[in-house]
Every structure is written in C-alpha cells, then in structure tokens.
Amino acid sequence: xxxxxxxxxxxxxxxxxxxxxxxxxxxxxxxxxxxxxxxxxxxxxxxxxxxxxxxxxxxxxxxxxxxx
Amino acid sequence: xxxxxxxxxxxxxxxxxxxxxxxxxxxxxxxxxxxxxxxxxxxxxxxxxxxxxxxxxxxxxxxxxxxxxxxxxxxxxxxxxxxxxxxxxxxxxxxxxxxxxxxxxxxxxxxxxxxxxxxxxxxxxxxxxxxxxxxxxxxxxxxxxxxxxxxxxxxxxxxxxxxxxxxxxxxxxxxxxxxxxxxxxxxxxxxxxxxxxxxxxxxxxxxxxxxxxxxxxxxxxxxxxxxxxxxxxxxxxxxxxxxxxxxxxxxxxxxxxxxxxxxxxxxxxxxxxxxxxxxxxxxxxxxxxxxxxxxxxxxxxxxxxxxxxxxxxxxxxxxxxxxxxxxxxxxxxxxxxxxxxxxxxxxxxxxxxxxxxxxxxxxxxxxxxxxxxxxxxxxxxxxxxxxxxxxxxxxxxxxxxxxxxxxxxxxxxxxxxxxxxxxxxxxxxxxxxxxxxxxxxxxxxxxxxxxxxxxxxxxxxxxxxxxxxxxxxxxxxxxxxxxxxxxxxxxxxxxxxxxxxxxxxxxxxxxxxxx
Numbered sequence: 001x002x003x004x005x006x007x008x009x010x011x012x013x014x015x016x017x018x019x020x021x022x023x024x025x026x027x028x029x030x031x032x033x034x035x036x037x038x039x040x041x042x043x044x045x046x047x048x049x050x051x052x053x054x055x056x057x058x059x060x061x062x063x064x065x066x067x068x
Numbered sequence: 069x070x071x072x073x074x075x076x077x078x079x080x081x082x083x084x085x086x087x088x089x090x091x092x093x094x095x096x097x098x099x100x101x102x103x104x105x106x107x108x109x110x111x112x113x114x115x116x117x118x119x120x121x122x123x124x125x126x127x128x129x130x131x132x133x134x135x136x137x138x139x140x141x142x143x144x145x146x147x148x149x150x151x152x153x154x155x156x157x158x159x160x161x162x163x164x165x166x167x168x169x170x171x172x173x174x175x176x177x178x179x180x181x182x183x184x185x186x187x188x189x190x191x192x193x194x195x196x197x198x199x200x201x202x203x204x205x206x207x208x209x210x211x212x213x214x215x216x217x218x219x220x221x222x223x224x225x226x227x228x229x230x231x232x233x234x235x236x237x238x239x240x241x242x243x244x245x246x247x248x249x250x251x252x253x254x255x256x257x258x259x260x261x262x263x264x265x266x267x268x269x270x271x272x273x274x275x276x277x278x279x280x281x282x283x284x285x286x287x288x289x290x291x292x293x294x295x296x297x298x299x300x301x302x303x304x305x306x307x308x309x310x311x312x313x314x315x316x317x318x319x320x321x322x323x324x325x326x327x328x329x330x331x332x333x334x335x336x337x338x339x340x341x342x343x344x345x346x347x348x349x350x351x352x353x354x355x356x357x358x359x360x361x362x363x364x365x366x367x368x369x370x371x372x373x374x375x376x377x378x379x380x381x382x383x384x385x386x387x388x389x390x391x392x393x394x395x396x397x398x399x400x401x402x403x404x405x406x407x408x409x410x411x412x413x414x415x416x417x418x419x420x421x422x423x424x425x426x427x428x429x430x431x432x433x434x435x436x437x438x439x440x441x442x443x444x445x446x447x448x449x450x451x452x453x454x455x456x457x458x459x460x461x462x463x464x465x466x467x468x469x470x471x472x473x474x475x476x477x478x479x480x481x482x483x484x485x486x487x488x489x490x491x492x493x494x495x496x497x498x499x500x501x502x503x504x505x506x507x508x509x510x511x512x513x514x515x516x517x518x519x520x521x522x523x524x525x526x527x528x529x530x531x532x533x534x535x536x537x538x539x540x541x542x543x544x545x546x547x548x549x550x551x552x553x554x555x556x557x558x559x560x561x562x563x564x565x566x567x568x569x570x571x572x573x574x575x576x577x578x579x580x581x582x583x
Binding site for chain 1: 152153159164284285286288297298299301309313314317345347349352358359
C-alpha cells in the first residue's frame, strides 16, 4: 500500500475490482437466463442481486486497500 | 374507487405529522447559523458517514422509484431490472470521481457544480450552462415525487373532484415547503432516517410475506409471461434489448451524481472518508430496490390488476397503481398505513433536497453571478430560501394542471440534458485540458441532438442507432454525451489556436482534489 500512498489520488491496481464490477453488470448475455434458479427465482434476477453484494464487498476492499 | 381506509389513513397521517414536526425541529440539530448559505443549503457540511448514508439513500432512491420500477416490471418485465446494474455501477463513480469533487468543493467552499466549474474554468457562461441544465432537469423530478404522493393518497381511498381532491397534496406540500424554508438541508436529513427505516421494513415484509401467500417464488415466476421473464434475445444485425439494457444502466449511472440534488447530498458530507465508506454501504439500498422491483411480478401472480376493487385505481394512475394495490391486497390496514407513509415520506426527502439544490444553484450561479455580485451571507441565504419556495410551487402547479405523462417525459429529457454536463464536471475533476468554449459548444450540440433524438423516438429513452446495416438500440443520453465529448475534444485545439485562450484563472490546484 506504500505505492498507493505515494501517488495519492492516482491509479491503483485495486481499482481493477471496479472494472470487473462494470463489465459484469453491463454484459446482459452473461446473466440473461432462467437456469439455475435459486429458491424459484430465475438466474437473471438472483444473480444481479448477488452482484450487488459482491460489488459492495469489492468497494469495501478497495476502501481498505487504498488509503487516502 | 374503494372506500376510505380509515385505519391506514390514521397511521399515514400520524407518521406524516411526526416527520413534519421532525422537519421543523431539525433546525436545532447540530445547530448552525441558518443565515449562511452553506449552513442552510448544505447542513454546514457536517454529516458523518451514517447520516450521509441515510441522506444520499433517501435522495437517490426516491418514492417515485419505489412506485415506478415495480410498475415497469409489472408492465414491461425484465427490462425494469436495469435499475439494479445502474445502481451498482454508480458507486465506483462516486468513490473515484465524486470524492475528488467533494475535496475540491470543500477546499474552496463551493456549494454547487456551477461554483466548481466557475472556479475551474473561469468561464461564467459555461457555469451558467451547467446551472441552467441542473435547474431544468430537477424541476420535473420534483413533480414526479408529487406523483408518488398522489398515488398513495388515491390508494388510501381519498377521492373527490376539484379542490377537495387536491387538498391532501396541497397540505403535504405546504408543510414540506415550510420546513425546508426554516430548516434547510437538516430537515430532509433527519426525515430520511425515519423514511428509510419504514421503507426497509416495508420491502422486507413484502418480499417475505407475499411470496408465502402466493405459494413461493417458483409459482410467482411461473405466472409471469415468458416474454416478460427475460430480455428478448437480439435477432441478427442488432444488439437489441442487450445494448438497450446496458446503455440505460450506464447512462443513468453516469448522469446520476450530476443532478444537483445528489451533488448536494454528497457535498454535505463531512469528509472524503464518509463518501468512500458510503460507496460500499449505499448498495444496501440497491439490494432493496431490486427486491422491490420483484413486486411487479408479485402483482402479476396475485392478479391484483384484475380485481374489480382496484380497477378505478389502475384506470386513474395506470401501472403506477400496481404496488399500492398489491400492498392493499396483501397486508392488514395498519401495515398498509406504514407502507404508504414510507412512500409518501419518501417523496418529501428528495423533493426537499431537490428544491434546496435548485435554490443553491440559482443563488450562487445566477443571482450572485449576474444580478448582485456582493450579497451579504444573510441576503444570499434569504434568496435561496425564497427560491426553494418558488421551485416547489412551480412543481405543484405543474402536477395539478398538466397531465402526469408530461412530467414523466420531461424527466426523461432531463436525464439526457443533465448528462451533457459530464465532460465539464466529471472530466473537469481530472483535467483542465479542455477549452471551456469547446466544452460549451459540446454541451449545446449534445443537448440539441439529444432533444431531437428523443422527439424522433416519440419520447422513449432508447434510440435505434443504425451503422452500416447494424442497429444498436441504446440510451439516447449515452450516444449524445459521446457526440458532445468528441466535439469538445476536436474543438479544444481549434479554439486554443484561434486565440480564444483558456481563461487565465484556474483557482484550483491538483492537491485540492484529494486528502
């Protein structure tokens, strides 16, 4: 993290987690399907809800990894 | 319409009364001199992580959202779920870009995006363009919040003609206007806490209890017509619903924090840490919004739209009546009262913040820039308070006398307009490379093209862009902001060479943009 602190306000490799969030969220062919269902909910819906949680965790990781 | 539901109405009125009192009492919370604009209009920039979470949550996830997203799921199906990826990707943007903007605004005492643009580019006309866009995009948004209140008041069984029919809305708005005037941003911040607790309770109860009534999620989704269950797979030579879905999410996300009311919420935070922490905490609301979107399918499964007692409501409010009807159908009266109060109060919070944000913009970037260059702090805050009243009165008149459809269409246009400030505000947070006049031309072309494209598609959000035999249906805002950016990039060296020199002053330095 020394490197991240050195160039404050600059790029950090941890931000790749944000890129992953963007790509998955914005690529409908990846989740536009019914199966597998979860407690009767089609994949399209539960996966996107699941991705909300993953994204929040990613953002938290970046928060702790890249100190301001 | 159905009978007046007295128990639900009683609880609704009691909760509404409570938050109204809270709104007035908020003036004394973390007390500051409300004759200063940053105290009235930004709560003194004193809100920590938790209050910012409630405030921005109440600001982004509005009452209208909770009505309209499930209504869209009910009417159009899977496409409505774009609200979820949309409100996932806003948080990296908040974390990276708007934290920078928070720092520079904190450093220089900027209260609006117009202030920042004026300081960064030294061009009052570019600042004016950003300001006017912000105000114009916000107005129909306020009107839509009133639609949210209107629907729940109608669902409580209050109906009538003429003044009687509008009276509850009028009362709600007078109260809203009064506490916003007296308490400023502290009012919606305190009310947001109550509203969010009520909304979370409602959402949780709805997604647990209603599926139990309906025999589980499997049965619910089995009742949804196949064409609504998933996005239509695109045919040959088109990206179809996939590009529409993705660009709606992307464009909405890029536009969101450019709106004056969301920026006001961000700027009222006490530290950059609070902003960054909230980027990880606010997805809690996204998760809830996703759950609420599913209510649209519950409506289909329960067949609420076919029941005679709700026919009048659907006739009057269209699909926006879907969620209120489902709640009336599924819950005892006392809980309906709580749920409807959550929606009604959920309209007060963003409406208050929006009117404050528009007032801040007018005061700082129009009045102070063009009319009275040296106002005293007291004059400045007085003008802002007055403008907040005018803005709300305008929204009220609009909703009472103009068909709701126009407010919805204007709000759609508002999204296309506000995104045109992206190159100036968001890229401006990173670079001073652009020539401010090039940015202004880009903004004008983007705004004009976006409006024309929206009109050409009969005011629907997506435009079928055709390139060499392929069609790319996509959110008009995304296409036009790309055009805007290309123009700004091309014209910057041209204008620099022509000697419309960059304005000499950039009052910010790189160190201002981070801690």
